[in-house]
Amino acid sequence: MSINKRSTMKQVAKAAGVSTQTVSRVINERPDVAPQTRDRIRKVIAEIGYQPSALARSLIQQRSYTLGVVTAGLKYNGPARTLNGITSQAEELGYAMLLKELPRFDTETIEPIFQNLLSHHVDGIVWAVPQVGDNRRWVTDTLIDLPVPVVFITMESRQNLPIIAYDNFLGGKMAVEHLLQEGYRRIGHISGPLDWWESRQRRAGWEAALTGWGIEPQKTDCTEGNWSSASGEAAFRQLLEQSPDLDAVFVGNDQMALSVVRAATLSGRKIPAQFGVVGFDGLPETAYYSPPLTTIVQDQHQLGSQAVVEIVRLIQNLHAGHPSEETAAVLLKPELIVRESSTRLHPGQVHSA
Amino acid sequence: MSINKRSTMKQVAKAAGVSTQTVSRVINERPDVAPQTRDRIRKVIAEIGYQPSALARSLIQQRSYTLGVVTAGLKYNGPARTLNGITSQAEELGYAMLLKELPRFDTETIEPIFQNLLSHHVDGIVWAVPQVGDNRRWVTDTLIDLPVPVVFITMESRQNLPIIAYDNFLGGKMAVEHLLQEGYRRIGHISGPLDWWESRQRRAGWEAALTGWGIEPQKTDCTEGNWSSASGEAAFRQLLEQSPDLDAVFVGNDQMALSVVRAATLSGRKIPAQFGVVGFDGLPETAYYSPPLTTIVQDQHQLGSQAVVEIVRLIQNLHAGHPSEETAAVLLKPELIVRESSTRLHPGQVHSA
DNA sequence: CTGAAAGCGCTAACAC
DNA sequence: GTGTTAGCGCTTTCAG
Numbered sequence: 001m002s003i004n005k006r007s008t009m010k011q012v013a014k015a016a017g018v019s020t021q022t023v024s025r026v027i028n029e030r031p032d033v034a035p036q037t038r039d040r041i042r043k044v045i046a047e048i049g050y051q052p053s054a055l056a057r058s059l060i061q062q063r064s065y066t067l068g069v070v071t072a073g074l075k076y077n078g079p080a081r082t083l084n085g086i087t088s089q090a091e092e093l094g095y096a097m098l099l100k101e102l103p104r105f106d107t108e109t110i111e112p113i114f115q116n117l118l119s120h121h122v123d124g125i126v127w128a129v130p131q132v133g134d135n136r137r138w139v140t141d142t143l144i145d146l147p148v149p150v151v152f153i154t155m156e157s158r159q160n161l162p163i164i165a166y167d168n169f170l171g172g173k174m175a176v177e178h179l180l181q182e183g184y185r186r187i188g189h190i191s192g193p194l195d196w197w198e199s200r201q202r203r204a205g206w207e208a209a210l211t212g213w214g215i216e217p218q219k220t221d222c223t224e225g226n227w228s229s230a231s232g233e234a235a236f237r238q239l240l241e242q243s244p245d246l247d248a249v250f251v252g253n254d255q256m257a258l259s260v261v262r263a264a265t266l267s268g269r270k271i272p273a274q275f276g277v278v279g280f281d282g283l284p285e286t287a288y289y290s291p292p293l294t295t296i297v298q299d300q301h302q303l304g305s306q307a308v309v310e311i312v313r314l315i316q317n318l319h320a321g322h323p324s325e326e327t328a329a330v331l332l333k334p335e336l337i338v339r340e341s342s343t344r345l346h347p348g349q350v351h352s353a
Numbered sequence: 354m355s356i357n358k359r360s361t362m363k364q365v366a367k368a369a370g371v372s373t374q375t376v377s378r379v380i381n382e383r384p385d386v387a388p389q390t391r392d393r394i395r396k397v398i399a400e401i402g403y404q405p406s407a408l409a410r411s412l413i414q415q416r417s418y419t420l421g422v423v424t425a426g427l428k429y430n431g432p433a434r435t436l437n438g439i440t441s442q443a444e445e446l447g448y449a450m451l452l453k454e455l456p457r458f459d460t461e462t463i464e465p466i467f468q469n470l471l472s473h474h475v476d477g478i479v480w481a482v483p484q485v486g487d488n489r490r491w492v493t494d495t496l497i498d499l500p501v502p503v504v505f506i507t508m509e510s511r512q513n514l515p516i517i518a519y520d521n522f523l524g525g526k527m528a529v530e531h532l533l534q535e536g537y538r539r540i541g542h543i544s545g546p547l548d549w550w551e552s553r554q555r556r557a558g559w560e561a562a563l564t565g566w567g568i569e570p571q572k573t574d575c576t577e578g579n580w581s582s583a584s585g586e587a588a589f590r591q592l593l594e595q596s597p598d599l600d601a602v603f604v605g606n607d608q609m610a611l612s613v614v615r616a617a618t619l620s621g622r623k624i625p626a627q628f629g630v631v632g633f634d635g636l637p638e639t640a641y642y643s644p645p646l647t648t649i650v651q652d653q654h655q656l657g658s659q660a661v662v663e664i665v666r667l668i669q670n671l672h673a674g675h676p677s678e679e680t681a682a683v684l685l686k687p688e689l690i691v692r693e694s695s696t697r698l699h700p701g702q703v704h705s706a
Numbered sequence: 707c708t709g710a711a712a713g714c715g716c717t718a719a720c721a722c
Numbered sequence: 723g724t725g726t727t728a729g730c731g732c733t734t735t736c737a738g
Contacts, residue, residue, distance in 0.1 A: 005500050006471060008715060019725050024717060034723055054472040055412050056715035059730045064408070069452075074440065075654065080433035087427065087454035096473065099422075099452040101440040118359060119407040120419075120449065147359050229641040259641040266643075288582040288612040290619075290643055301428065361731060372709045377733060385707060409731035413714045 007050045016044045027052055054096070058121050063319065067095045067311060068117035068125040068148075070110075072102040076227070077283060078300050082128050082153060085304025093312050098122055106133040106195070111142060124149045124311040128304065131155035131197035149314035149324075151307045156197055157329030162314065164307045164330045166298040168198045171334040172205020173212075175250045175278040175296050178336055180213050182344045184248035184276045188221040190235045190260065192252040199224075199252055202280060206250055221246065225256045232256025236263050248276035248342070254283040254295055261289055261341060276342040282335075291340035298334045306330065360403045369397045380405055407449070411474050416672065420448045420664060421470035421478040421501075423463075425455040429580070430636060431653050435481055435506060438657025446665050451475055459486040459548070464495060477502045477664040481657065484508035484550035502667035502677075504660045509550055510682030515667065517660045517683045519651040521551045524687035525558020526565075528603045528631040528649050531689055533566050535697045537601035537629045541574040543588045543613065545605040552577075552605055555633060559603055574599065578609045585609025589616050601629035601695070607636045607648055614642055614694060629695040635688075644693035651687045659683065 009027075013020045018037060025033050026041045033041075044050075058064035067090055073079045083099075090097050098120055100113055107113075107129075117125055127150055129135070136155060143150065152163045179187050189206040192199035207217040220242040225231035232251065236259070239249065249264075251257035257279030261271060269275040271291055279286060282297030310330075317324065362380075366373045371390060378386050379394045386394075397403075411417035420443055426432045436452075443450050451473055453466055460466075460482075470478055480503055482488065489508060496503065505516045532540050542559040545552035560570040573595040578584035585604065589612070592602065602617075604610035610632030614624060622628040624644055632639060635650030663683075670677065 006474075010715080020716075021718095021726080022724060025724090028717085032723060037723080051468045051472045053412075053474065053715050054469075055408055055417070055474050056730085057717080059406075059408050059412060059715080059732090060717050062730075074437040075434055077430070077433075080430075080436075081428055083433075083436075084427040084454070087452060088456065091454065091456070096469070097452045099440060099450045101437070101444065103441065103444070115404045116407075116449070119404045121359075121406065121408050229638050233641070255638060258638055262641055262643050285582050285608060285611055285638075288586070288615055290615050363731080373732075374710085374734090375708060378708090381733085387707060390707085406731050409714085410733080411714095412716095412731085413733050415714075 007048050012044050012050050016041045064121045064123055065095050066098055066122050068098050068122035070100045070113060070127050070129055072105050072129040074101055081300035082304040085301035086126060086308050089305035089308035102129055106135045108135055110138055124315045126151050126307050126311055128153040133195040149311060151311040153303055153307050160326055162310055162327040164303055166334050167331045168201035169205045171296040172202035173209045174336050176206050176209035179248045179276050179278060179342060182276060182342055186246045188239050188243055188246040188249040190249060190251045190256055191224050193226050194224055202252055227253050227255060229255050229259040232259040233263050236260045250278050252280055254279040254281040254286050257293055258289055271341055272344045278342050294339045294342035295337055296334045297337055360401050365397050365403050369394045417474045417476055418448050419451055419475050421451050421475035423453045423466060423480050423482055425458050425482040427454055434653035435657040438654035439479060439661055442658035442661035455482055459488045461488055463491055477668045479504050479660050479664055481506040486548040502664060504664040506656055506660050513679055515663055515680040517656055519687050520684045521554035522558045524649040525555035526562045527689050529559050529562035532601045532629050532631060532695060535695055539599045541592050541596060541599040541602040543602060543604045543609055544577050546579050547577055555605055580606050580608060582608045582612040585612040586616050589613045603631050605633055607632040607634040607639050610646055611642060624694055625697045631695050647692045647695035648690055649687045650690055
């Protein structure tokens with residue numbers, strides 16, 4: 001069977017000697033068609049390889065079964081995994097996906113993006129762009145009366161807005177408390193770029209953990225990277241200059257943590273005996289660093305698939321005429337994976353990847 | 354200005370006191386509209402925030418300015434970068450993107466995928482799924498008379514099929530020749546899964562380089578991984594068992610190479626003095642391994658953007674009624690980045706990332 | 707310069 | 723059970 005030329009319902013109807021309406025009924029599995037008519041039509045459909053036009057259908061039904069998905073930074077691991085979760089869940093639930101990638105994280109003029117997606121009659125939008133700088137300012141203004149629901153991934157929770165995010169504050173706190181339990185006391189932090197909400201949350205977790213143990217977080221114990229390995233090394237150098245007597249560091253992501261481990265080792269510090277390192281993200285490779293890296297895992301795939309489940313729920317509610325109930329933010333809990341880079345006291349407790 | 358409800362051309366026409374055709378002319382920038390009529394209509398459009406329906410347009414014009422994109426394995430670095438290149442180039446050229454991700458690399462029943470994309474009236478398809486197992490068998494059968502052009506990323510070249518791929522054979526050859534030049538002589542190989550075309554090509558490059566230097570490649574000098582760090586370690590262990598006296602290894606990708614470097618170091622081998630390692634892919638982190646990893650770089654972003662340029666060219670040719678000329682495969686050349694993990698003789702030659 | 711009619715491919719609402 | 727009519731939102735063709 002070849003796909004050759006796109007054929008129309010009219011052609012099927014003619015070949016089967018019925019009206020298009022009857023073909024439509026067969027396509028939509030309506031019961032009110034005579035069995036033998038149905039069979040005849042089915043045969044014709046199979047023969048000429050007919051496939052109904054999703055476009056025409058969307059137009060008449062005012063429903064496209066298509067999701068608009070907006071992402072940014074696909075070259076980074078996190079956003080890519082999230083998109084992975086989105087695609088598989090969308091597939092699962094029978095939705096097509098119109099994808100738009102923002103060229104920059106801090107794009108603020110997002111109205112054309114919405115317009116574009118809406119012009120394709122998407123039923124709902126998944127906003128999978130991390131909160132950076134002021135790129136959420138529009139939410140309150142523009143978003144209120146969009147004709148379709150929107151679900152946000154990874155942003156600060158707001159009154160009555162559907163949001164799915166990991167609890168970065170908790171993650172940071174867990175990382176630092178673990179280091180404290182392992183006996184490290186002068187614990188620094190290398191943050192991601194501080195215009196990122198996630199970076200600020202992780203840093204706040206670092207501060208909270210220290211404070212909780214009666215240690216005052218020092219300004220000079222924290223420097224800022226830009227997520228890349230290269231920036232991690234630079235930030236570490238700067239950190240050591242400002243605070244040479246640190247005995248551990250909680251690093252904002254695994255990529256930076258990797259270069260920190262290397263730089264610390266090269267500087268003569270023994271890890272974990274003299275110096276502890278904890279990362280953030282849970283990249284699979286972290287199990288194969290020298291030494292293997294303790295890290296905070298967030299399942300970004302899950303983040304994406306949950307967002308799709310949620311948006312589809314909202315779409316269906318809307319379509320069923322339900323009043324849009326209050327929607328609360330969902331905060332997922334990250335997980336601590338303990339490996340060699342931080343286990344000064346309890347090497348026996350090391351978990352495998 | 355709010356987006357509120359989707360408004361129609363009819364509403365604009367009514368508000369401006371003209372017919373819908375005139376509004377249509379303004380939208381499409383036709384010259385034959387009186388300037389003052391045009392201004393009036395423009396004002397109304399801006400006021401009510403009207404946006405033409407891409408759907409209705411696609412239907413009547415028989416052209417959607419939408420690309421179908423099929424990918425697989427977004428959780429891996431390579432496919433994600435390629436998609437990144439695709440999205441940015443599609444955006445650039447004014448095309449929307451309908452994304453489908455295959456759940457498995459070796460999906461063979463791809464007809465529903467095509468049908469689905471075609472039902473959305475995509476103008477062309479970018480097939481960004483690596484060639485694995487027999488997942489190209491359908492090409493000759495089904496593909497001949499598709500109603501839209503298709504461009505393939507990363508597959509074996511075929512008569513008259515538009516394909517964009519990196520020259521993996523050349524890459525493998527370059528890696529091994531570099532090791533030979535550095536004085537290593539017993540060079541093993543850890544391949545990716547051998548049902549992947551890319552893996553086989555890289556391995557063939559390894560064989561060709563050795564043969565070219567008058568060395569007979571041994572069967573026991575090659576083991577197989579599955580791209581993951583974990584599998585790299587296992588494959589390396591097995592390799593050493595079979596051939597304990599290897600003095601270097603060319604590893605099929607960087608993820609596996611990372612764990613090989615670690616395992617080799619742990620086994621007491623000094624890198625690069627006693628043992629050389631070269632990877633494949635050019636992950637940015639490789640510059641921060643201990644020691645930094647020599648690798649073969651392929652720009653996967655470029656791969657994606659080139660594919661889009663090509664598919665758009667084909668679409669435009671088709672639409673302009675040009676006969677579809679012969680299309681040849683494009684083989685991009687990978688690049689060798691020399692770092693410490695392989696420079697036994699020429700440490701001075703080390704390039705930075 | 708502008709509008710009226712027809713129709714892209716399909717389905718909802720009503721006939722018969 | 724099945725066909726007819728109308729119309730989703732737009733553009734093309736042809737009058738005027």
